[in-house]
Amino acid sequence: xxxxxxxxxxxxxxxxLGFVNSLKVFVVSLLLGLPxxxxxxxxxxxxxxxxxxxxxxVIEIMRSTPPIVTLFWVFFAAPLILGLRxxxxxASVVTLGIASAAFFAEIFRAGIVSVEKGLVEASMAxxxxxxxxxxxxxxxxxxxRMVAAFxxxxxxxxxxTTLVSTVAYAxxxxxxxxxxxxxxxPLEIYSVVALFYFGFIYVASIITGRVEVYLARTGEAxxx
Amino acid sequence: MIWDYQSILANWPVIWRGLVGTMHMGFVCIAMSMSIxxxxxxxxxxxSLVFRIPATAFVEFFRNTPVLVxxxxxxxxxxxxxxxxxxxxxxxxxxVSLNGAAYCAEIFxxxxxxxxxxQWEACRALGMNYRQxxxxxxxxxxxxxxxxPLTNRAVEMIKATAIASIIAYYELLHSARIISSNFFNPIxxxxxxxxxxxxxxxxxxxxxxxxxxxxSVSD
Numbered sequence: 001x002x003x004x005x006x007x008x009x010x011x012x013x014x015x016x017l018g019f020v021n022s023l024k025v026f027v028v029s030l031l032l033g034l035p036x037x038x039x040x041x042x043x044x045x046x047x048x049x050x051x052x053x054x055x056x057x058v059i060e061i062m063r064s065t066p067p068i069v070t071l072f073w074v075f076f077a078a079p080l081i082l083g084l085r086x087x088x089x090x091a092s093v094v095t096l097g098i099a100s101a102a103f104f105a106e107i108f109r110a111g112i113v114s115v116e117k118g119l120v121e122a123s124m125a126x127x128x129x130x131x132x133x134x135x136x137x138x139x140x141x142x143x144x145r146m147v148a149a150f151x152x153x154x155x156x157x158x159x160x161t162t163l164v165s166t167v168a169y170a171x172x173x174x175x176x177x178x179x180x181x182x183x184x185x186p187l188e189i190y191s192v193v194a195l196f197y198f199g200f201i202y203v204a205s206i207i208t209g210r211v212e213v214y215l216a217r218t219g220e221a222x223x224x
Numbered sequence: 225m226i227w228d229y230q231s232i233l234a235n236w237p238v239i240w241r242g243l244v245g246t247m248h249m250g251f252v253c254i255a256m257s258m259s260i261x262x263x264x265x266x267x268x269x270x271x272s273l274v275f276r277i278p279a280t281a282f283v284e285f286f287r288n289t290p291v292l293v294x295x296x297x298x299x300x301x302x303x304x305x306x307x308x309x310x311x312x313x314x315x316x317x318x319x320v321s322l323n324g325a326a327y328c329a330e331i332f333x334x335x336x337x338x339x340x341x342x343q344w345e346a347c348r349a350l351g352m353n354y355r356q357x358x359x360x361x362x363x364x365x366x367x368x369x370x371x372x373p374l375t376n377r378a379v380e381m382i383k384a385t386a387i388a389s390i391i392a393y394y395e396l397l398h399s400a401r402i403i404s405s406n407f408f409n410p411i412x413x414x415x416x417x418x419x420x421x422x423x424x425x426x427x428x429x430x431x432x433x434x435x436x437x438x439x440s441v442s443d
Contacts, residue, residue, distance in 0.1 A: 064425040065418050066386035069397055073418055076410035159290040166292075166390055173292065186300035194293050201288040 007183035008192045015193070018175030025092050025161045025171060030154060032097030037104025042134075044109055055105070062102035068163050071095040075167045088169035096164075100157045107149045111142035147215055151208035158201060172197075231407040232416045242399030243420060249316055249395060250382040256321040257381065258374070261328025268333050279329070286326035291384050295319030299391045316388030324381045328374065335370035336362060372439065375432045379425055386421075396420055 008015070043055035062070065075091040078084075086094075115138045123133040165174035176193045180186045232239070267279035286294070299315035302308070310318075339362050347357040389397040400417040404410040 060426060060429075061422060063429055064422045066383035066397075066421060068386045068389070069400075069414070069418050069421055072397065072400070073414040076404065077414045080411050155288075162290040162292040163387070173296070177296075180300065187304040190293070190297045190301040194289055194297050197293055198285055198289045201290075202284060205288060 003188060004185060005188050005192070007179060007185045008188055011179055014175055014179065015172060018170055018172035019196075021169065022161045022164075022171040022173075025089070025096065025164055025169070026158050028093040029096035029100060029157060029161070032093060033100035033104055033157070036098060036101035038108050040101055040105035041108035041112065044105065045112060058098075059102045059105050062099050063106075067095060067099045067160055068166060070099060071163055071167060088164065088167040091167055092161075092164035092169050096157060096160055099160070100153060103153050103156075104150070107146050107153065108142070110149075111146035112138055114145055115141050144215060148212045151212065155201060155205055155208065158204065159197075162197075228407075228409050228412050231403065231409050232412050235403050235407075238399045238403055239396070239416065239420065241394060242396040242417070243424075245393065245395035245398070246382065246385050246424075249313065249320070249385040249388060249393070250378075252317050253321040253324060253381045253385065254378050256317065257324030257328050257377070260321070260325035262332055264325060265329035265332030268329060269336060283326045283329050286322050287330075289323070291319055291323050292387050292390070294323060295387055295391060312388060312391045312393035315391055316385060316393050320381055320384045320388070323384070324377055327377050327380075331370050331373045331377065335366040338369065339365055368439065372432050372435045375428060375435070379428045379432070382425060382428075383421075 040055045040059060043051040044059070046052050071091060074095045075086065075088065078091075079086045112134075119137055119141070120133055123137045124130075128136065161171060162173045164171050165177065168174065172193060176189050180189050183189070264279045264282055267275040268283065270276055270279075295316055295318075298310060298318045299312065302315070302318075303310055343361055344357060347361050352360070385393075385395055386397045389395055389401070392398065396417045400413040404413040407413070
């Protein structure tokens with residue numbers, strides 16, 4: 001067997017373009033997932049069943065279906081139901097965004113629940129409204145406690161972006177497939193792509209790990 | 225819009241075959257990843273660098289690469305590399321279970337390391353040897369704590385088997401594709417398959433949550 005990496009190096013810009021698209025999907029899904037996740041968490045914590053039940057249903061459905069199944073549903077079935085044209089980019093970010101939102105919601109919720117009741121009562125005693133107490137006391141503490149789980153989920157999302165190649169969005173994996181079909185060098189191309197993903201995600205995990213340690217050191221026990 | 229349930233009900237054998245495919249791959253992956261994970265986890269726990277370095281490399285590599293990339297690599301690149309032909313089933317199993325094994329290894333290692341050191345010392349003070357300490361004190365507690373994350377991992381692996389449909393392994397998502405391309409009913413077929421997934425997976429995630437809740441009470 002002869003290794004020949006020339007197709008990879010000759011087409012590095014094509015692959016780089018794919019990776020930029022992967023990052024685009026990642027960033028947009030994250031920006032969509034965070035607010036939706038926070039909204040779902042607040043709905044779940046609400047006293048009113050009218051709010052908490054729909055949130056629970058969305059969270060359970062998204063957590064119990066493989067993201068690739070949801071993606072196919074959004075790409076092939078949703079356009080017919082809604083009568084809209086949905087492109088592969090939109091389908092990808094909506095699916096990955098809402099799928100991560102379901103996990104973010106549980107992280108937000110666990111973080112919020114972990115904040116001691118006494119702090120909420122103290123803020124009430126200081127005449128804060130529930131909304132003020134949530135925004136000024138509970139969320140700042142909760143967010144710090146959630147950072148580790150939140151980073152872990154974001155790394156999962158980054159890995160999940162490879163799924164979008166299955167609905168023909170031109171991410172790194174899709175471009176790698178196209179290159180393989182053209183050059184018949186699956187071993188070299190897929191190995192380089194796999195190592196690249198590993199390197200990028202590994203560095204991302206290390207950086208997020210450092211940030212966690214830093215945040216933990218700056219005192220979570222209400223040092224501010 | 226009219227929902228055409230008939231075409232789904234008439235094709236139940238296709239969905240059934242997909243479900244069998246999903247569960248078959250899921251169980252093989254769970255069994256493989258737990259056994260590999262146990263070996264790798266013990267190696268990571270070992271004092272000798274000869275065991276610890278390769279085990280750490282294994283965990284870091286497989287945890288930080290997307291499953292889809294691994295499945296594609298095993299299906300298209302591995303045969304060129306080794307000259308061994310590989311079926312979609314085994315490419316899927318290798319991709320999903322090696323990834324799962326890396327996570328399981330961490331769960332096993334963490335489960336044992338998280339038991340307070342004082343307990344080891346207490347056992348030694350009571351005259352227990354390593355095997356007795358492990359079997360009577362450490363493992364019973366560790367297993368209890370590892371059960372929820374392991375179930376969670378099993379769920380993630382069953383979900384990940386759906387990715388094997390891209391290399392034409394016959395599982396649930398593949399069934400949906402077959403039905404929808406024959407009957408032009410993507411809404412019904414993809415919805416039906418999503419429901420089957422929820423019916424299979426939701427009880428598992430629910431049990432995990434119950435276990436976690438009970439554990440936090442008993443600890």
